[in-house]
Amino acid sequence: NCWWECKLVQPLWKTVWRFLRKLTIELPYDPAIALLGIYPRDTEMLMHRSTCTPMFIAALSTIAKTWKEPKCPSTNEWIKKMWFIYTMEYYMAMRNNEIWPCVATWMDLEGVMLSEISQAEKDKYHMFARIGGL
Template sequence: MDLKLAYYRDTATLMFIAAQFTITRLWNQPRCPSIDEWIKELWYLYIMEYYSAIKNNKIMAFADKWMELENIMLSEISQFQKTKGRMFSLISVW
């Protein structure tokens, strides 16, 4: 009887370990970048383009992209402030 119990316990342990590896593999799936990561990536790309524009004396063609990035960042900041304000109003109701 003890041998049979040990067999089932070992089998269950192996199945548990296999399930954990499967779950871990699924958790590490690629995902969409957050807004923060996206803005940081755009920032890096724009900086590289900026230095390239300076090198080639084409700085005015580049100014529009910085203004676009600034608008995106301001939009995200205002959205965060709206969300924070709504959360405080919900907390104060309770």
């Protein structure tokens, strides 16, 4: 299917799993996890669900955006989409005075995202450490 098996989307999924490894999250490379949210029953994996799910949603959104184009979905586009999700969750957490669950979810991922994107992109999209500065 176009969401997982297509040669054009495989590089993005490989990047998603590379990010997971950088976060020391070892998930099987399985479309059921990324596409359907069916995680292994291992309780340690369930603990990482709040980190993984936004990554998968951002990847699916990035794939959908390039649906009919004969090109690979961009890693930079995926990171920008994750950054948008992160920013919205951060401001919602601040508004609701519930920052610590947001910190727990995004702290490590924030660092990985910032390390992967160029300084020009960071400047263009105003990407700066929100949590790392707490």
